[in-house]
Amino acid sequence: MSSSPLNTAGERLRYRVGSRSKVGERVRVFLVMLVNLTCFAFLWELFARYSGVPPVFLPRFSSILQELSRMTAEGILLPNLWSSVRAFGIGLAIGLVVGLPLAYAVGVIRLLDRVLSPYLWGLFSTPRIILLPLIMLWAGITDAARIVLIVVSVVPSLAVVVMEGVKTVDPSLLRAARVFGASKFQLLRHVVIPSTIPIVGTGIRMGMLRGLIALYVGELFVTSHGIGALMAYAAARFRTARVFAVLLVFIAFSVAVLATSRFVEARMSKWRAAPEPLVI
Amino acid sequence: MMDSPAVQYPVGSRLSRLLVWSRTFVVRYAGIGSVMVFLVAWELVVRTLRINELLLPAPSRIAMELVEVSGKGFLWGPLGESLEALALGLVMGVVVGVGLGMLIGASSRLESLTMPYLWALRATPRIALAPLVMIWLGFRLEAKVFLVFLSVSIIVMLIVLESVKTVDGSLIRVARSFGANRKDIVTKVITPYILPSIATGIRNGIGFGFVSVLVVEMFSAVGGLGAQVRRARDSYDSPRMFAFILVLIVVSLALINLSRRFEAHVSRWREEAYVA
Numbered sequence: 001m002s003s004s005p006l007n008t009a010g011e012r013l014r015y016r017v018g019s020r021s022k023v024g025e026r027v028r029v030f031l032v033m034l035v036n037l038t039c040f041a042f043l044w045e046l047f048a049r050y051s052g053v054p055p056v057f058l059p060r061f062s063s064i065l066q067e068l069s070r071m072t073a074e075g076i077l078l079p080n081l082w083s084s085v086r087a088f089g090i091g092l093a094i095g096l097v098v099g100l101p102l103a104y105a106v107g108v109i110r111l112l113d114r115v116l117s118p119y120l121w122g123l124f125s126t127p128r129i130i131l132l133p134l135i136m137l138w139a140g141i142t143d144a145a146r147i148v149l150i151v152v153s154v155v156p157s158l159a160v161v162v163m164e165g166v167k168t169v170d171p172s173l174l175r176a177a178r179v180f181g182a183s184k185f186q187l188l189r190h191v192v193i194p195s196t197i198p199i200v201g202t203g204i205r206m207g208m209l210r211g212l213i214a215l216y217v218g219e220l221f222v223t224s225h226g227i228g229a230l231m232a233y234a235a236a237r238f239r240t241a242r243v244f245a246v247l248l249v250f251i252a253f254s255v256a257v258l259a260t261s262r263f264v265e266a267r268m269s270k271w272r273a274a275p276e277p278l279v280i
Numbered sequence: 281m282m283d284s285p286a287v288q289y290p291v292g293s294r295l296s297r298l299l300v301w302s303r304t305f306v307v308r309y310a311g312i313g314s315v316m317v318f319l320v321a322w323e324l325v326v327r328t329l330r331i332n333e334l335l336l337p338a339p340s341r342i343a344m345e346l347v348e349v350s351g352k353g354f355l356w357g358p359l360g361e362s363l364e365a366l367a368l369g370l371v372m373g374v375v376v377g378v379g380l381g382m383l384i385g386a387s388s389r390l391e392s393l394t395m396p397y398l399w400a401l402r403a404t405p406r407i408a409l410a411p412l413v414m415i416w417l418g419f420r421l422e423a424k425v426f427l428v429f430l431s432v433s434i435i436v437m438l439i440v441l442e443s444v445k446t447v448d449g450s451l452i453r454v455a456r457s458f459g460a461n462r463k464d465i466v467t468k469v470i471t472p473y474i475l476p477s478i479a480t481g482i483r484n485g486i487g488f489g490f491v492s493v494l495v496v497e498m499f500s501a502v503g504g505l506g507a508q509v510r511r512a513r514d515s516y517d518s519p520r521m522f523a524f525i526l527v528l529i530v531v532s533l534a535l536i537n538l539s540r541r542f543e544a545h546v547s548r549w550r551e552e553a554y555v556a
């Protein structure tokens with residue numbers, strides 16, 4: 001996609017207003033957002049209170065907030081959140097350690113590409129939830145299954161993006177390096193890896209977002225702790241306010257993950273053009 | 281890309297021709313070959329190590345189970361049920377998603393108003409709404425269709441929205457100076473321009489929509505292929521579970537492949553290649 005330099009509405013807003021001081025504008029965007037969200041919550045409260053929709057279907061916003069503090073008091077919110085964050089971190093780390101070397105190997109060695117890329121593309125394209133029963137069969141209904149599911153989601157999305165990226169390395173750079181007598185290893189070390197770093201950033205972001213789905217699905221079906229499990233437990237008992245409360249926490253966590261991944265991507269492609277405004 | 285021959289054999293010698301031939305042969309058919317090798321190795325490993333059927337049934341056993349299951353009518357009916365939910369939700373989701381995306385993408389005021397919600401929708405896996413949808417609508421077709429609709433419309437909206445923002449301003453100015461009104465600009469400039477991204481949205485929507493269907497079915501164990509997988513798993517019938525999983529993999533790869541072709545067809549006139 002052609003890259004527009006203005007990625008988010010906030011940046012566009014700042015651009016239109018004309019940024020006199022960056023910090024001032026940031027505060028302003030933040031305030032607008034705060035007012036916006038407050039209005040949303042207020043309208044929700046009014047609608048839930050006076051529309052006559054039963055609270056099982058649409059709880060009041062205030063009772064959702066109450067549920068948050070009640071869960072904290074019961075001591076079930078923070079430990080479950082920590083369990084999810086930890087599993088996500090471990091899964092992501094394993095995925096990176098396995099996925100990056102794999103991606104470069106497949107991108108560089110043609111035979112490996114032919115042999116492995118059908119499987120990687122297959123894993124990339126099939127919904128990982130299909131593999132969940134298999135993972136549960138082999139890893140057991142344990143914490144490990146949740147982490148394996150995350151790894152299985154992170155590795156192909158990272159690998160597919162990076163190995164396609166390796167193929168787009170400027171051939172004239174490779175030729176130049178070869179003319180100056182670079183060995184294969186030197187080509188990899190000094191040409192291929194530096195020029196694919198922005199793509200690795202994109203791959204990491206895609207891996208993180210897909211890992212998030214895997215985390216949620218894993219908790220919904222496998223483990224008895226974590227945010228998804230908390231939500232499934234509340235839903236099975238029709239405690240809708242609690243479901244919404246956990247959903248809010250999960251949204252906050254996801255937004256944090258997305259923001260982190262965008263930051264990483266922007267940092268890694270700093271020396272290149274601005275990151276493309278990809279959606280997923 | 282990096283394995284240009286390091287050693288040059290004299291051109292035309294029989295050895296060099298043989299080497300070139302074997303290399304292209306190996307490279308060309310390595311994909312199919314590796315699948316065959318994989319299947320044979322799987323069968324051999326299971327037979328020689330006498331692995332318990334519960335943990336890893338042999339491919340031949342899975343194939344037999346597949347025939348049996350389709351004969352008993354456990355396969356095609358549920359598959360149809362799953363695909364029906366996917367198709368209904370997909371159509372509705374694409375229509376609503378394209379509309380919303382164009383609306384929000386065209387007006388920067390609307391976009392800054394919806395920004396925090398767009399961030400939330402972008403970041404959060406849409407299947408996180410599954411428990412809520414099951415509370416609202418139960419486990420039947422409506423619930424599946426609604427969840428598919430939600431995930432498809434959201435992803436299509438996000439993709440279309442980004443794409444509307446990149447519409448070339450000079451195209452719109454040209455159209456306007458030739459006397460085009462608002463409706464003309466939308467139907468004759470913007471729509472063709474964003475057609476490839478609509479196709480991208482559909483491809484992504486099929487993927488996410490299929491996951492939504494499976495989540496509801498596997499969670500509830502009612503209706504559709506996902507429920508069949510769940511039942512086979514709960515009764516420790518591994519060959520049957522593998523057979524269903526195999527069908528699911530083939531179906532999802534076929535769907536993705538179809539949508540990729542559609543996407544390539546629609547975006548012929550564009551040069552960009554889409555990652556993701």
